[in-house]
Amino acid sequence: MSRPMSDALQIAYSPCPNDTFVFDAWAHGRVPGAPAIDVKFADIDITNGMAERGEFDVLKVSYAVLPWVLDEYTLLPCGGALGRGCGPLVLTKEPGTDLTGLTVAVPSERSTAYLLFRLWAADVVPGGVGEVVVMPFHEIMPAVRDGKVDAGLVIHEARFTYQRYGLHRLADMGEHWESTTGLPIPLGAIIAKRSLGAGTLKLLAESARTSVRMAWDDPEASRPYVLEHAQEMDPAVADQHIKLYVNEFTADLGTDGYEAVRGLLTRAAAEGLVPPLGPDALSFN
Numbered sequence: 214m215s216r217p218m219s220d221a222l223q224i225a226y227s228p229c230p231n232d233t234f235v236f237d238a239w240a241h242g243r244v245p246g247a248p249a250i251d252v253k254f255a256d257i258d259i260t261n262g263m264a265e266r267g268e269f270d271v272l273k274v275s276y277a278v279l280p281w282v283l284d285e286y287t288l289l290p291c292g293g294a295l296g297r298g299c300g301p302l303v304l305t306k307e308p309g310t311d312l313t314g315l316t317v318a319v320p321s322e323r324s325t326a327y328l329l330f331r332l333w334a335a336d337v338v339p340g341g342v343g344e345v346v347v348m349p350f351h352e353i354m355p356a357v358r359d360g361k362v363d364a365g366l367v368i369h370e371a372r373f374t375y376q377r378y379g380l381h382r383l384a385d386m387g388e389h390w391e392s393t394t395g396l397p398i399p400l401g402a403i404i405a406k407r408s409l410g411a412g413t414l415k416l417l418a419e420s421a422r423t424s425v426r427m428a429w430d431d432p433e434a435s436r437p438y439v440l441e442h443a444q445e446m447d448p449a450v451a452d453q454h455i456k457l458y459v460n461e462f463t464a465d466l467g468t469d470g471y472e473a474v475r476g477l478l479t480r481a482a483a484e485g486l487v488p489p490l491g492p493d494a495l496s497f498n
Contacts, residue, residue: 215420220249221249221250221251222248222251222270222271222409222417223250223253223269223270223271224236224250224251224252224269224270224271224272225252225253225254225255225259225263225269225272225273225274225306226252226254226255226260226272226339227254227255227256227257227260227273227401227452228442228443228444229369229443229453229458230272230439230443230446230452230498231294231454231455231457231458231459232401232478233282233435233438233439233441233442233443234428234432234435234439234455234459235292235421235424235425235428235459235463236250236252236363236421236424236437237422237423237428237434237435237438237439238294238423238427238428238434239423239424239426240252240420240438241438243427243434244420244423244424244427245423246416246420247307247416247419247420247423247438248413248417248420248432248441249415250271250278252273253269254442256350257273257274257275257321257401258320258321258323258324260272260273260274260338261274261275261278261321261323261324262277263276264278264281264282264286264404265281265282267285267404267406267468268317268422270396270405270406270409271289271403271404271405271406271417272286272403272404272405272425273292273293273401273402273403274401274402274404275321275324275325275326275400275401275402275473276293276325276342276400276401276402276477276478277324277325277327277328277448277477277478277481277487278323278324279402279404279474279478279490279494279495280402280463280478280482280487280488280489280490280494281323281460281487281488282476283490283494283495285406285407286404286405286406286407286410287405287406287407287414287419287496287497288402288403288474288495288497289402289405289414289417289421289497290406290418290466290470291403291418291421291422291425291464291465291466292403292418292421292422292424292425292463292464293400293401293402293403293462293463293466294401294402294458294459294462294463295308295397295398295399295400295460295463295466295470295473295474296390296398296457296458296460296462296479297387297391297397297398298387298388298391298457299387299398299400299457299458299495300329300373300385300386300387300388300389300390300391300398301325301326301329301330301366301367301368301385301386301387302366302367302368302371302372302375302382302383302384302385302386303317303330303333303364303365303366303382303383303384303386304353304354304357304364304365304366304367304371304375304378304380304382304383305357305363305364305380305381305383305496306357306358306360306363306380306381308381308383308429309383310363310364310383312334312338312342312343312363312364312383313337313338313339313340313341313342313343314340314341314342314343315342315343315363315364315476316343316345316352316362316363316364317330317342317343317344317345317359317362317363317364317365318344318345318346318347318348318350318352318356318361318362319346319348319353319363319366320347320348320350320366320367320368321347321364322345322347324368325398325399325400325401325477326368326386326400327365327366328477328486328487329386329387329389329390329477329483330366330386331475331481331484331486332389332390332480332481332484333386333389333390333454334385335387336344336389336393337384337389340417343363346362350367350369350371352370352389352437353366353367354367354369354371354378354380355378357378357380357446358378358379358380363437363493364383365479366379366386368400369458370446370450370453370454372457373450373453373454375449384437386398390477392498394473394476395467395468395472396472397462397470397473398473399470399473399477400458402474403421405417414497418497422464422465424479425459425463425464426464429459439451439455450466474495475490475495476492478490481493
């Protein structure tokens with residue numbers, strides 16, 4: 214049964230600039246005909262857990278969590294993050310470190326970054342990495358710098374800031390993915406509860422797409438919202454962040470986008486990292 218559209222939908226996404234840029238117009242009631250939304254900010258490892266517990270109507274999650282949640286949620290064909298040249302990095306204190314048997318810090322084991330890392334390691338670290346330690350994202354670069362771990366898997370703005378910690382880029386997971394598949398890198402997905410009903414789900418997709426396009430048409434309109442939640446990020450870094458993660462795939466996944474998502478999850482399932490997807494699991498309905 215569809216819920217009354219007079220009720221605000223519960224939505225959770227990250228305070229990162231790409232999400233606040235994408236959802237600014239919708240969150241502030243500027244998208245004509247869009248349903249009202251009640252926004253909660255949470256990092257993606259938190260929203261992944263929310264999705265697994267069936268909390269919230271709409272969520273920004275990692276594509277890596279989809280195999281566990283697609284019975285209850287459907288993937289929206291827009292609003293998320295895919296791209297090229299924007300993959301996670303493996304950082305080390307010394308250049309050219311051999312990771313065989315070494316400890317690697319990661320922000321989550323239910324993340325696209327982690328899947329890409331595992332697929333990369335299967336190809337280029339034949340002896341296998343050692344212990345994988347999950348720690349909060351903001352602690353990873355200091356931990357590598359201070360020798361608490363041998364390497365760290367980092368995402369988002371760390372692409373622009375890791376040199377400040379005296380670290381070296383050992384490998385770019387996105388470069389490896391793109392060179393081996395030719396596909397864009399699937400990062401973050403927008404999902405919504407199937408129980409909302411087909412009409413509401415279609416309206417959600419239209420609202421997300423319109424919000425993205427409104428942000429592109431008038432970037433300055435979103436700037437206060439972006440900077441308010443950017444966690445003291447330098448405005449220039451916030452702009453780089455948006456440019457990198459908000460692109461044509463945000464407006465519409467398209468054939469390449471869907472192929473990238475299925476390709477990632479199929480390869481990850483073959484490595485035993487996620488459950489296999491059903492043939493229609495990614496269909497929007």
